[in-house]
Amino acid sequence: MYRNHTCGELTLADAGKEVVLAGWVQKVRKLGGGMTFADLRDRYGITQLAFSKDYNEDLYEQANKLGREFVLQITGTVQERSSKNLNIPTGEIEIIVSKLTILNASELPPFTIEDETDGGEDVRMKYRYLDLRRTPVRNNLELRHKIAFETRRYLDELHFLEVETPILVGSTPEGARDFVVPSRMNPGEFYALPQSPQLFKQLLMVSGFDRYFQIVKCFRDEDLRADRQPEFTQIDCEMSFVGQEDVLNIFEGLTRHLFKVIKGVDIPDFPRMTYAHAMKYYGSDKPDTRFGMEFVELKDLTTGRDFVVFDSSEYVGAICAKGAASYTRKQLDALTNFVKRPQIGAKGLVYVRYEADGSLKSSVDKFYNPEDLKKWAEHCNAEPGDLILIICGETEKAQKQLCELRLEMGEQLGLRDKNTFNCLWVVDFPLLEKDEELGRYFAKHHPFTSPKEDDIPLMDTDPGAVRANAYDMVINGVEIGGGSVRIHNSSLQKKMFEVLGFSEERAQAQFGFLMNAFKYGAPPHAGIAFGLDRLVSMFAGLDSIRDCIAFPKNTSGRDVMVDAPSTIDQAQLDELNLKIDIKA
Template identity: 45%
Template sequence: MRSHYCGGINESHIDQEVTLCGWVHRRRDHGGVIFLDLRDRDGIAQVVFDPDTPESFAQADRVRSEYVIQIKGRVRHRPEGTENAHMATGQVEVLGYELELLNEAATPPFPLDEYSDVGEDVRLRYRYVDLRRPEMLNRLRFRSRVTSYLRNFLDGHGFMDVETPILTRATPEGARDYLVPSRTHAGSFFALPQSPQLFKQLLMVSGVDRYYQIAKCFRDEDLRADRQPEFTQVDVEASFVREEDIMNTMEQMIRNLFQDLLSVELPEFPRLPYAEAIRRFGSDKPDLRIPFELVDVADLVANVDFKVFSGPANNPKGRVAALRIPGGGELTRKQIDDYTNFVGIYGAKGLAYIKVNERAKGIEGLQSPIVKFLGDDVALAIMDRVEAQDGDIVFFGADKASVVDEALGALRVKIGHDLDRVEGDWAPCWVVDFPMFEEDDDGKLHALHHPFTAPVSAEELQSNPAGALSRAYDMVLNGTELGGGSIRIHEEQTQQVVFESLGIGKEEAREKFGFLLDALRFGCPPHGGLAFGLDRLVMLMTEAGSIRDVIPFPKTQNATCLMTDAPGEVDEKQLRELNIRLRKSAKDQQEGSN
């Protein structure tokens, strides 16, 4: 139906006849001459209709925004002075002499001729209209280019594209599974995969050697701007590799991707041990563009009478840390109160601070309600340790280490952006030397990544599992985890030890993971891999505010689809076929008894 895309018309087509199809982006009537901006996925072309072609002119006169039309016409230069340097097609226009109306359109729920600040709920309810906006189409086009590039890179490095099952069994990978009831096996359920983790390991046992997949994954968890219940990851696994083999190949892939698609030369990828990342930045995905760091001061406040500080300082699971903001002394009381409310989101009970007015005056040059509780010597020692200068402000976190890390780590990033202290455009790194496990308040161990991650030392795993390090590695960019991976366990005995450390007995391990344990006995090679969050990667590269802006049909913050009204109820017949009976809510039970 078309000879060209609208965005492809240029000066090389002068005097050629073209046929274009698309949506009416804008209609303008200028003194008897009608201008239609015709839009398709590749761009916009200006089409001119004049009264010399009465039939098409009449058609053009009745079309409105978002009508679907086909036009035929001749490409010509725009009249001198009317060129549009901001449009790819801004040097030319099409003199239209035929117009066919293919479909009318209701008035759009929001304007598409320019960006409008419409609520996200409206955008998601009418997503098929929202996706027509050039901004959204360009992101989808860019996403397609990213996936195509990654496939070509991995194909060229010997990786084989293999699909793994979507219907599988529930496995503990850190989040709740989406369950699918089985009609043919009453009372049994499939689970949608949180990742292809076990299947890609089995592919290594199978001799595939190098595997990749653009994989759909599902997690039933609370959502944030960078999370969705269903998401896409670039999944990679290879045999007979060490950490450096995987990390170097994946780093090369991301470097090449940024260079070829964005003309960006990424800086060096420093290796940052997990413990150092937490100590300096309060996060295992630090934004290295922010020049502020956390400094431990627990030893300085351990003996003060101020229990808010001395309590955590003397608690093995506590932390007292300071965050110096150069020039932050100009922050107002209201700004400080806002930051206090902000850290409260992460469980902090407050936000102590000291403003540094004039260091040369000693304690008299400090301004803070907590100085009198610390004592002169301690307050000045803290200023020395953080290297405070005149005009600075020093914030403090004192609580459980996890609370201090999250609260001050998030505050560091927020203030960095608020005060425009972000240095550089891109700051990648690798975070390495993760602990094998994290311990909850009850002393129970949980896998920090997943229970199939190999330990650095099998002996340490046996003797001191809580202190054992793993062979895991995360790629981080601008404070976002792009991908995480590890060398996997390839021996049955080591896998059993990990299960035991997690409180999974032999009988439970056999029931849940018998197929994996058996596979490890049949000649499993050393192997490892990594999975990139494709949605996050595209979000960063397009500077979108949320992964919802780079996913065609995303869910809302509460995991619903406003467009299709999913999830929805099913009828009783389907439930009976699946051997499912719904429990009545307390309200339904009360209404039924009345």
């Protein structure tokens, strides 16, 4: 063996012991006076090596020629350090080296392999195998392993079976864009990479498997952002003979278990919040409830004062930022510019300062008198020292704009603590959403989501009002998981396809195998899928999921390390019966 100990385990209790270590050189310190020190690093930690000219001149000369990231094997004796480093577990000892073997020399890395590196993201992604040597990145992947391991253990104890489902599947144009794979043996035909194992896990329920889970790769050809990757990992689950509350209780239990075991945090029972409540008071179906600042509607209190902006608006909404009346004009202008950004799209921002002396000053003083402003403040439960911020417009758009402003204020006021975790379930989503341009309905979740039983009659008369048996788990304003009770009745599934505008032929062509399976005794079933990448990034306190994925893509969907995607040879194209004609 190349080593009998790791670089993270030796302590004063091992003093006097001869050990063999192997790892990478973190740094070399030449102190003069015949002493050189090197830090040897492996996955488990760092141990200081000591080379003395008086003890062994040849080894001392060898040590002075070492460079960063050289791979070494050393033999030596553990001794107490004279200058201790109590910030690391091995900081009280060092190794007096008696034998040094250079297993591999290294070129100077393009960035420093340290916790705080000098490498920009593009460089680190190009040399990701080096970036993975850094302790923070490695810690993220170890955390990922622990979460996946604990998830498997927890679900196994509840009699869930892990079953692998196919990676090469048929295309489902109703969802996000598919990644497609040409079939050599079936010219002109294509597989798709799965966006989720949805259909297969439902078939497993028809097969009597009762409780299924899988930690599975999924693929969506979407525009990327901090919490999206073209390939991502789901904790995918399905259960038979259950209703919504059964699913919520089991997977709330899983989440609380993970917080307790991984982070040592006790999470209280998750509250349930309806979609309608979330949109009305937070402007989002994934509200961040770590802080208040809920929306207050002011439309009734703002009309009839000749302020055309409010009078002509369908919606006037406010948030009350506690203790923010001290915001300067410069800060308020910056907030106005923030909501006017194209990504948010507000036309402006109205503010009311509730001064410490009880007076109220606003940006619309010429239209509203102190009595009017006082009513606004009372409606917002504002107190002296608070700042009221108001946005108006079309209801849905204005609520989304106010949501972005609320989150920004929460950030500025330090209310979005990454070490505080507020979890909840959002329930009673709309079953359908209408595309006005196309004049047809689309499934809010997917076409197999069951409507609320009381709302089934509305599918014929008012489809947009039908609520779904669907639920999302939200933590700190991030959708961590989502699922639904499924349709298990063939006639109801047929009705759903009709409302979505599917012809019988199209429904049969795309989903006939599932509909046929339902004819043979499909049990009531429901499921959920968690984004493992998002869960890990939240536990790690990251702003992006990229650093909890071993080899992620960049924001353009490229793997800059292996230079993918890339062109392929004409011979391969011919073999696949593909003709590529890309015009410049």
